[in-house]
Amino acid sequence: MAQALLNRFIEYVKFDTQSDAKNPACPSTPSQLVFARHLKQELESLGFHRVNLSSMGYLTASVPATAEGIPCIGFIAHLDTAPDFNGANVNPQIISNYDGEDILLGEDELLSTEQFSSLLDYKGKTLITSDGTSLLGGDNKAGIVEIISALHYLLAHPEIPHGEIRLCFTPDEEIGRGADNFDVEAFGAKWAYTVDGGQLGELEFENFNAATAVITAKGNNCHPGSAYEVMVNAQTMVARFHAKMPLHDTPEGSRDYDGFFHLMNMQGQTEEAELTYLIRDFDEELFEKRKKWLADRVASFNGDLVLGSLAIEITDSYYNMKQQILPHPHIIDIAEQAMINQGITPIIKPIRGGTDGSRLSYMGLPCPNIFTGGHNFHGKHEYICLESMEAAVDVIIDICQITAKKYQNQ
Numbered sequence: 068m069a070q071a072l073l074n075r076f077i078e079y080v081k082f083d084t085q086s087d088a089k090n091p092a093c094p095s096t097p098s099q100l101v102f103a104r105h106l107k108q109e110l111e112s113l114g115f116h117r118v119n120l121s122s123m124g125y126l127t128a129s130v131p132a133t134a135e136g137i138p139c140i141g142f143i144a145h146l147d148t149a150p151d152f153n154g155a156n157v158n159p160q161i162i163s164n165y166d167g168e169d170i171l172l173g174e175d176e177l178l179s180t181e182q183f184s185s186l187l188d189y190k191g192k193t194l195i196t197s198d199g200t201s202l203l204g205g206d207n208k209a210g211i212v213e214i215i216s217a218l219h220y221l222l223a224h225p226e227i228p229h230g231e232i233r234l235c236f237t238p239d240e241e242i243g244r245g246a247d248n249f250d251v252e253a254f255g256a257k258w259a260y261t262v263d264g265g266q267l268g269e270l271e272f273e274n275f276n277a278a279t280a281v282i283t284a285k286g287n288n289c290h291p292g293s294a295y296e297v298m299v300n301a302q303t304m305v306a307r308f309h310a311k312m313p314l315h316d317t318p319e320g321s322r323d324y325d326g327f328f329h330l331m332n333m334q335g336q337t338e339e340a341e342l343t344y345l346i347r348d349f350d351e352e353l354f355e356k357r358k359k360w361l362a363d364r365v366a367s368f369n370g371d372l373v374l375g376s377l378a379i380e381i382t383d384s385y386y387n388m389k390q391q392i393l394p395h396p397h398i399i400d401i402a403e404q405a406m407i408n409q410g411i412t413p414i415i416k417p418i419r420g421g422t423d424g425s426r427l428s429y430m431g432l433p434c435p436n437i438f439t440g441g442h443n444f445h446g447k448h449e450y451i452c453l454e455s456m457e458a459a460v461d462v463i464i465d466i467c468q469i470t471a472k473k474y475q476n477q
Contacts (some may be wrong), residue, residue: 068216071192072456076212078197080204085154086147086239093248094124094238099146106146106211113219115234124238129231130218137230137474141259142463143217143423143434144210145240148202149445151331155471158198165194170450172199183255185266185442186450193453195422195466203449205441210262211236213439213456217463228475229467232240233259235258237423243277245382246426258398258433260466261424266414267455268436270402272392273417274425275326275347276354276435278359279385282308282344288337299375300342305333308368309342324417326357349387349417385421388435391428398433401473405465409458414438438461 082102086096094100098241107120115128125148133137148154162170167190169177176199180186186194196202201466214234221227237245240263264271286301309330314320321327326348335341348354348381358381365379392398399415418425424434440455 068460069453069457072212072216072460073161073195073453074217076205076209076451078458079148079208079212080157080159082208083155083157084204084246085150086242087150088242094147095242099124099238103147103238106215110215113215114222115218119349121248122240123445125248125250126236127254128234129306130221130229132229132231133225133476134228134230135226137471138257139231139255140470141234141235141256141432141465142214142256143235143237143259143261143427144263145207145216145237145245147239147241148204148206148208148209152446154204155201155203157201157204157256159203160196160198162194162196165189167349168226170180170194170196172196172447175199175471176447178450183443183448185215188291189452190388192451193196195453196450197447198315199447202444202446203441203451205439205449205451206444207240207263209439209441209451209456209459213262213459213463217460220460220464221467227468228471230471230474231255232467234374238344240423243279243421244361245423246430249427249430251427251430251432254432256432258395259424259427260402260463261422261434261436262439262459262463263422263424264436264438265436265441265444266410267440267452267458268406268414270399270406270415271415271418271437272399272415272435273349273389274385274387274421274436275417275419276351276386277347277425278346278354278358278381279331279384280344280346280358280379280381282342282365283306283378283380284340284375285378286338286340290419298337300337301375302335302337304372304375305335305340305342307443308364309333314461322419326350326353328357328361346381347419353389385425386429388425388428388433392433392435399435399475401466401469402435402437402462405462406471408465408469411458411462
């Protein structure tokens with residue numbers, strides 16, 4: 068299975084599927100549809116049932132039930148890769164029997180054990196890295212590989228009892244729109260799992276509450292030679308605003324259950340400039356306080372201005388799925404048992420981000436998250452362990468079997 072997994076993964080990551088938050092279309096980039104069409108043909112050739120690709124890039128398929136009375140469950144991954152780092156021309160490096168030393172990515176970029184101590188857990192394993200010029204794309208093409216591989220195994224072994232199993236590959240998850248056009252009723256599952264986590268053993272049912280704040284500065288441009296008491300430089304305004312943001316209340320200054328403000332983008336000219344912040348917090352009350360605090364800061368900043376102005380628009384993206392999943396503890400119990408059965412110690416931790424499952428849980432489809440085996444997503448230092456990918460396949464298969472045993476015994 069290892070070689071088949073590797074071959075499929077190497078093939079998939081070479082599709083450039085970065086999403087684009089500035090394009091309101093769905094999917095936001097045509098390349099996602101190209102990849103989805105490729106997957107559709109593959110699923111059909113492998114014998115999957117009810118294969119359907121919507122015009123908006125949602126690819127669904129089924130493995131038929133082999134036993135009665137077992138609920139339909141689903142597995143979900145996303146087609147797109149992160150738009151904030153180069154995702155084109157991915158050239159994977161394969162390191163067999165990793166020796167525990169620093170890894171050279173391409174010609175001059177280093178994946179060092181000092182900076183990324185998690186590497187030391189994989190001595191003797193097979194690692195896949197980028198070449199240092201792009202991300203790798205394991206987020207979330209590893210999840211797609213693992214779902215297809217696991218469900219194809221079940222198709223090939225109809226003697227294994229299970230209910231109907233659904234899969235869905237969604238567009239635009241990385242820009243927060245993966246659930247926008249997801250048809251929960253048509254999907255038909257009682258619950259599902261996103262296969263979108265990181266290291267071996269991750270099992271997650273908590274995530275950030277998330278919002279995006281766009282602060283727009285309106286200035287006034289004119290010739291700099293005649294700018295006295297006329298020019299208002301919007302770029303200067305936003306620079307001064309950001310300079311007074313909390314220094315350590317940022318992603319690089321937070322961990323575990325800490326929230327943050329993240330300056331994701333700064334752009335503009337003299338006439339108009341813009342700051343885009345991500346607002347994140349696990350606690351609902353603190354999340355609301357963060358949004359109010361930022362809006363109040365804009366109002367206060369405006370009060371001190373003589374010329375020019377700032378405006379703020381805050382849009383909620385998703386909420387902590389914990390409240391939607393805790394009433395269904397069997398969903399977590401099944402995944403946890405599947406990992407234990409495979410000799411994996413479950414790592415139950417909060418997601419310092421979000422998944423399609425975050426929103427789907429609020430749409431009536433409880434949807435925790437399980438590991439893919441990758442590390443350092445969204446950047447040039449991304450890597451994934453092949454043996455962890457194999458383990459993810461085994462866990463998906465076992466989730467289906469445990470679900471069958473649970474409901475057959477009732």
